[in-house]
Amino acid sequence: MTADGGTMPRPADPTDAVAPVESAAGEKVGDVVAAVRDGIVKGRFAPGQRLPEAELVTLFGASRGAVRSALAQLENEGVVLRERNRGARVREVSLAEAVEITEARSVVEGLCAAKAAARAGADDRARLHVLRDELHTAVDGADVVAYSRINQQVHRAIQEIARHSTAAQVLDRLRIQSVRYHYTVALLPGRPTVGLREHTAIIDAVCAGDPDAAEQTMRAHLLSVVESLHRLDAQQYRW
């Protein structure tokens, strides 16, 4: 076993830059939570990597109590795993879990799409059309990173248009847990083309004010992501 005890973290992405986080007075725990979560999402902290309290204290300059509260919250959010007297580790989400998460997302985002279709105003439609065009150019230019980013923006836009705070909370939580798979799926050959077609259908249904069609297309889209995850599994792809 290696010195740090856990799964060997692979080299961090070149796109990290640490973000020292100015501990604004009275928001320490929130800052630490955001910083650690961001580190997990961005790949600075690898799945299975240990997160000793002392290390986070020196990293973020926060007190141990703050770090402790932050870890408790992150555990509650499902991105960190803690064992008594054994410390905290970045939780490893299996492919099976990612499938479950995406299935759950499919129904909740379906609800959001339906609500968005019912509530979308002219400005909302304009916003979605902009995103649709941006997605189109990204796919045309084979810009996978841009595709992935705008992809997420589409989902977030529909979520915001739906104005359903409960669904929004649930979705934020679910997305954080499976974020690391999003890029992977986007990298599958042909995925951007399929995704573009599906997103276009969703946007059209929402803008047409058809809740049923919006829900169905959104669900179909995320179930196709589930299919892609299974394909990943078939390829023995592992983190």
Place this chain on the structure above:
Amino acid sequence: MTADGGTMPRPADPTDAVAPVESAAGEKVGDVVAAVRDGIVKGRFAPGQRLPEAELVTLFGASRGAVRSALAQLENEGVVLRERNRGARVREVSLAEAVEITEARSVVEGLCAAKAAARAGADDRARLHVLRDELHTAVDGADVVAYSRINQQVHRAIQEIARHSTAAQVLDRLRIQSVRYHYTVALLPGRPTVGLREHTAIIDAVCAGDPDAAEQTMRAHLLSVVESLHRLDAQQYRW
């Protein structure tokens, strides 16, 4: 304003008995969380009531740190609201929020029902049939409290049969937030009869192994609960 500062708690249910919670070694925070959550669900702590740390310390015999962690977790679960330097209060969920929560439940429980229909074995079907019969006798006997209890057991059984841990987590969280409305809906005139019919349809669909029918009936059932909530609103019913 009264001495305790918050909304006046109505007299607690006769069914509380405090549950002093034997602080088993190494599970203090979990115990406090469970105790406070239970107190909120059972009505010992009313919505809006203040929850001073010192009071919880004396109530449960836990250290202040444990109480503090527990409150943080309860805040994260959405049943407690905390303001900086102003302490914690039991969160008041509005009827609009209860509607949102039930809408979210409808789609996620729909997913569970579909999965349950696909995965139910003979023992699962037997379990559901027992619950169906118990629900029937409860409604025949006009036993509203039994109806409400078995009602929840049906939902929980389907959730367990679905074996979808992500959906289960989401649902546990959502149910806790809106628990106090469950009894109220069950008390609406004619509600047990309607609920019985709907639950029977759900159980039949799950036992028939028809995922689509199971999902549709479950969604229809919870949307009918949403309708009941709106009727509550029309009656100017307030907590």
Place this chain on the structure above:
DNA sequence: GGCAACCAGATTGTTAACGATTTGCGCGCC
């Protein structure tokens, strides 16, 4: 009599030190 500043009590936030548990390593025994 009304209003504003102020002071005391209560409550929460923070920090530091102490105690308990686990883990890795070295030593001795078989």
Place this chain on the structure above:
DNA sequence: GGCGCGCAAATCGTTAACAATCTGGTTGCC
């Protein structure tokens, strides 16, 4: 040489005291 035991370092959990903040009532002034 392999295996089990025990010690020491590291890490987490808990407690207690201190500091900062808010609330409510009181007092003095206009």
